[in-house]
Amino acid sequence: MTLEEDYYRDMLRIRRFEETVLDEFKRGVFSGTTHTSIGQEANAVGVIRQLLPDDIILTNHRCHGHFLAYGGDMRALFAELMGRQTGICGGRGGSQHIHYKNLYSNGVQGGIVPIAVGMALAEKQKKSEAAVVVFIGDGTLGEGVIYEAFNMASLWSAPLLIVVENNHIAQTTPTEYALAGDIRMRFQAFGIPALELDTSSVMEIAGNTFQLMREVHEDYSPRALILNTQRFGPHSKGDDTRSEEVVALLKEQHDPLAIMERQLSSASVSSIRSEVEQEVKAAFETALADPVARMEGRA
Amino acid sequence: MKTTVLDSLNQGLISALKADSSVHLLGEDILDPYGGAFKVTRGCSTAFSMQVIPTPISEAGLAGVTAGMALRGLRPVLEIMFGDFTTLIADQLINHISKFRWMYNDSVTLPLVIRTPMGGRRGYGPTHSQSLEKLFMGVPGLTVLVPANFSVGIHSPGSILENTILNTDSPVLFIENKMQYLQPLLTAETLADFEVDLRYDPTDINQQYPIYCLSIKGAPSAAVTISAYGFCAELARQAQLKLAFEEEIFTELIIPTRLSPFALQPLMDVVARTGKILLIEEGTRSLGWGAEVGTLLAETLGDKLKQVKRLAALETPVPAAVSLETGMLPQQEDIEALLRKMSA
Numbered sequence: 001m002t003l004e005e006d007y008y009r010d011m012l013r014i015r016r017f018e019e020t021v022l023d024e025f026k027r028g029v030f031s032g033t034t035h036t037s038i039g040q041e042a043n044a045v046g047v048i049r050q051l052l053p054d055d056i057i058l059t060n061h062r063c064h065g066h067f068l069a070y071g072g073d074m075r076a077l078f079a080e081l082m083g084r085q086t087g088i089c090g091g092r093g094g095s096q097h098i099h100y101k102n103l104y105s106n107g108v109q110g111g112i113v114p115i116a117v118g119m120a121l122a123e124k125q126k127k128s129e130a131a132v133v134v135f136i137g138d139g140t141l142g143e144g145v146i147y148e149a150f151n152m153a154s155l156w157s158a159p160l161l162i163v164v165e166n167n168h169i170a171q172t173t174p175t176e177y178a179l180a181g182d183i184r185m186r187f188q189a190f191g192i193p194a195l196e197l198d199t200s201s202v203m204e205i206a207g208n209t210f211q212l213m214r215e216v217h218e219d220y221s222p223r224a225l226i227l228n229t230q231r232f233g234p235h236s237k238g239d240d241t242r243s244e245e246v247v248a249l250l251k252e253q254h255d256p257l258a259i260m261e262r263q264l265s266s267a268s269v270s271s272i273r274s275e276v277e278q279e280v281k282a283a284f285e286t287a288l289a290d291p292v293a294r295m296e297g298r299a
Numbered sequence: 300m301k302t303t304v305l306d307s308l309n310q311g312l313i314s315a316l317k318a319d320s321s322v323h324l325l326g327e328d329i330l331d332p333y334g335g336a337f338k339v340t341r342g343c344s345t346a347f348s349m350q351v352i353p354t355p356i357s358e359a360g361l362a363g364v365t366a367g368m369a370l371r372g373l374r375p376v377l378e379i380m381f382g383d384f385t386t387l388i389a390d391q392l393i394n395h396i397s398k399f400r401w402m403y404n405d406s407v408t409l410p411l412v413i414r415t416p417m418g419g420r421r422g423y424g425p426t427h428s429q430s431l432e433k434l435f436m437g438v439p440g441l442t443v444l445v446p447a448n449f450s451v452g453i454h455s456p457g458s459i460l461e462n463t464i465l466n467t468d469s470p471v472l473f474i475e476n477k478m479q480y481l482q483p484l485l486t487a488e489t490l491a492d493f494e495v496d497l498r499y500d501p502t503d504i505n506q507q508y509p510i511y512c513l514s515i516k517g518a519p520s521a522a523v524t525i526s527a528y529g530f531c532a533e534l535a536r537q538a539q540l541k542l543a544f545e546e547e548i549f550t551e552l553i554i555p556t557r558l559s560p561f562a563l564q565p566l567m568d569v570v571a572r573t574g575k576i577l578l579i580e581e582g583t584r585s586l587g588w589g590a591e592v593g594t595l596l597a598e599t600l601g602d603k604l605k606q607v608k609r610l611a612a613l614e615t616p617v618p619a620a621v622s623l624e625t626g627m628l629p630q631q632e633d634i635e636a637l638l639r640k641m642s643a
Contacts, residue, residue: 056371089404099403104370108394114360115395118367118375125323125373145390148360155355 007049007202008260009272011041014065015257016280017074018233021064021081025237029288030081034095037065039200039232042256043165044069046205047133047225050213054102054130056123058116061096062165063105066135072100074279078287091293102130110136110143113162117149120158124220131159131216139170141186142178150190153222160222161212162192167231172241187224194224200256230254301483304448304456308339308475311457312376315464316347319374322464324351325365326378336380337416337480358384362391362413369411369470370399376464382417382474383429396470397440408468414460418476418530418581419628424619430529430582430612432474436559436591442467443559445474445528447511450484452497454509459556462507474558476581478530492516492540500562508557510565514550515543521551522642524570526592527579528555531629535579538634548642558588563595570596574605575641579629584611608637 001009018036025034037044044065048057051070059066067077072088080087081095088098096107106112116134123130140146141164153160164183168175187194193215197208205227212223230250234240240247251258261269315322324343326335330353334341344351354361358379365375379385385392392413399409419428436443444463446456456475463471487495496512513536514521527535532554542548551573553566570576576596578589589609596604610629618624 089402089406092404093402097398097402099399099406104399104403106395106398108390111363111390111395114363114391115367115370117360118364118369119371120367121364122368122371122373125368126371145359145363148355148357149363151355152357152360152364156352 004203004260004263005268005272007045007206008257008264008269009276010045010049010069011202011257011260012272012276013074013279014041014044014068016276017068017077018064020280020284022233022237024284031083032094033236034081035062035236036233037062037231039230039251039254039256040165040167041065042200042202042205043163043227043229046202047163047209050206050209051133052130052217054128056119056130056132057103058112058119058132058134059103059105060109060112060135060137060140061107062137063096063098066105067098067100067103070100070103072103074283075286078283079290082287083293084287084290085293086287086290087293109140110145113146113149114152116160117153117158120153120160121156124159129217131161131213133161133163135163135165137170138164138166138168138175138179138183139173141183142170150187150192154190154192157221159216159220161216162187162222162224164224164226165229166226167229169231169242171235172239183226192222192224194226196226196228198228200229200254201259202256302450303480304446304482304484305337305339305480307450307455307457307484308446308460309341309457311460312340312343313346314457315376315461316343316350319465320350321372322350322374322376323368324376324378325354325361327354327356327380329353329378335378337477339414339475340378358387359391362388362396365411365413366391366396366409369409370407374410374464377411377413379413379415381427382415382431383426385415385431385435385472388413389434392435392441392472393438397438400469401440409470410468411470412460412464412467412473413471414473414475416475416477416480418478419617419624420478420530422619422621422624425616428617428624430580432472432558433582433587435472436561436588438559440469441559442469442471442557443474444471444508444557446479447528447532447554447556448479448482448485449511450486451490451495451511452509454497455484459507466505466507474529476530479533482533498565500557501564502560502562503557510556511554512569513539513552513554515539518543518549521549521573523550523575523577523638524553524566524573525550525577525579525638526553526555526566528558529581531579531581534629534631535634538631538638542635542638546639548638550638550642561591563592563599566596567599571600571603574603576604576606577608577610577634577637577641579610579634581612581628583614584609585614587611606641608641610634610637
């Protein structure tokens with residue numbers, strides 16, 4: 001399998017996992033809430049596949065793609081969302097609160113950024129050479145604590161890559177209603193070199209992240225990567241206020257899967273598709289049959 | 300020179316930094332020669348320069364940074380200069396720090412101690428004098444500790460702090476009190492008039508957090524049980540001593556050092572004997588520690604409990620003027636007056 005095919009498969013796994021979640025929500029298999037990253041798969045795969053084995057990932061409410069790109073088990077993620085004992089966190093966390101190896105997520109905006117700084121400083125202190133990547137969205141740029149974190153990351157030279165997935169919409173609020181000034185300048189103000197990419201090409205994101213991570217590792221200092229991206233699905237489940245035409249146009253122009261499919265042979269695309277279909281189906285059905293999580297402690 | 304609570308805490312920090320190089324101290328203005336706004340960190344940066352990190356004024360961010368350090372194997376200690384500023388770390392404490400261990404299905408540890416001084420009586424006014432610990436009690440996954448000004452048995456404020464830093468794998472909010480800092484540590488000798496009984500909550504398996512039970516030596520059985528923590532415990536002890544020697548009113552005083560999670564068992568048999576409890580705290584009265592303990596006692600003791608009284612601050616901000624602040628916060632005279640009534 002070529003690297004292109006490999007990345008395509010990883011993105012397709014995320015896409016099909018999340019499409020399955022949204023479909024099955026309607027049938028009542030899942031409860032509570034979820035946040036999908038359909039359209040943003042190139043960010044997860046392009047960035048996370050460049051990490052070294054000891055590197056650390058901090059992620060947010062929209063974390064399924066990051067978990068799967070990191071090598072997390074699809075059945076355990078399904079099971080976590082279904083509230084099964086076999087879930088990543090035994091059903092305690094659900095869709096947006098997971099911990100697996102060196103990946104940590106939490107559902108409140110902003111707070112994971114200083115935590116990422118602290119982790120990077122701890123690894124530096126331990127001389128482990130691990131670096132940290134933290135994923136935030138454009139909406140989180142409204143949270144004050146991240147600027148405290150940027151300041152400390154730069155001040156103390158934390159080996160940290162801050163990835164802003166700017167999908168141009170925070171829940172239902174377009175970025176232009178919520179954000180003043182320029183995203184890159186925010187980082188520059190703290191002395192953090194920032195690169196901005198306008199692409200849904202996983203290969204382009206991968207190449208640039210590889211270079212940035214090398215700088216983070218070699219210079220022991222923070223970098224920022226701003227990924228201008230598009231979300232095709234709702235913020236959560238049924239809360240998309242954009243018209244179908246608008247979303248269809250975004251998909252036509254920015255679909256990371258379509259971009260990749262144009263570069264691959266149709267035989268290889270169809271073989272990867274059927275492989276992923278089988279994996280998703282098997283993972284879903286296994287998780288569905290797993291035992292439901294039980295609460296202990298009430299006398 | 301007498302050892303003060305401040306000295307003891309300072310020694311506890313220094314011992315912890317010395318014992319384990321993964322212990323790191325962070326906070327605002329903690330570098331020598333200043334050594335922290337209340338001097339608890341005095342000497343630390345000189346002796347352990349690699350483990351002491353002076354910080355910007357970024358409480359929320361710092362709580363997150365230290366949480367990240369703790370999740371990756373260090374043992375950070377964060378000083379929040381005034382307890383009032385814990386409002387700035389509430390998101391980290393409640394939605395991040397206290398949740399990670401349980402939410403991640405016990406797959407991580409988070410050995411973090413956040414120290415901060417609460418309390419008034421120094422004229423600092425509404426935003427530098429509060430006792431806000433009740434905001435953080437009852438938060439699952441967060442332990443709230445409060446030292447007493449005793450050095451009895453193996454425990455002192457500094458030893459409790461040191462053991463917590465070195466041995467606890469869960470987050471702790473360590474509440475100090477500004478008025479306590481300069482109090483001399485009371486020892487078995489200076490407590491000669493008292494019988495001091497050390498108890499432990501059965502869930503405190505390593506017996507790290509003593510509960511002090513004080514009664515007047517050789518006195519007849521107590522008429523009222525008092526429970527208080529922090530500086531109010533010292534006010535209660537003074538009142539207890541005075542009433543015993545001047546008015547022959549005898550009481551028992553129970554001083555916990557772990558406020559949350561709170562266990563009732565060690566109090567229960569004492570309160571069952573007197574049937575009367577006075578609960579004292581420096582924070583505002585409503586919906587606080589006293590309300591919780593009073594309810595627990597009522598639930599558990601039923602009609603063996605005859606009387607519950609609470610003494611706490613009035614429901615206003617802490618005023619700056621000395622006369623106003625004195626009227627707002629509970630005083631020793633208020634404790635004495637209540638005990639006279641309750642014992643009658």
